[in-house]
Amino acid sequence: MNSFSLTIFFLKQLLQVLWPLISLGFFFYISNFCNYSATYGSLGGIIILLHWFFLSG
Incomplete structure (x- = not known):
C-alpha cells in the first residue's frame, strides 16, 4: 500500500x-x-434537517 491509500484508510476509520x-x-x-x-x-424541522445534512456531509 502506498501512503495515499493508508491515509484514506485511517481517515475512513x-x-x-x-x-x-x-x-x-x-x-x-x-x-x-x-x-x-x-x-x-x-x-423548524426543515432547518434542523438542513443542519444535519451540513454536519453529515
Missing part, C-alpha cells in the same frame, strides 16, 4: 468513530439548547 459522536452531540444540542419550532414554526 476516524470518520466511522466521529460520525456517531457528532450525531449524539447534534441530538443533545437540538433537544436542549434550541427551539426552532417556536421561532420558525413548521419550517
Whole structure:
C-alpha cells in the first residue's frame, strides 16, 4: 500500500468513530439548547434537517 491509500484508510476509520459522536452531540444540542419550532414554526424541522445534512456531509 502506498501512503495515499493508508491515509484514506485511517481517515475512513476516524470518520466511522466521529460520525456517531457528532450525531449524539447534534441530538443533545437540538433537544436542549434550541427551539426552532417556536421561532420558525413548521419550517423548524426543515432547518434542523438542513443542519444535519451540513454536519453529515
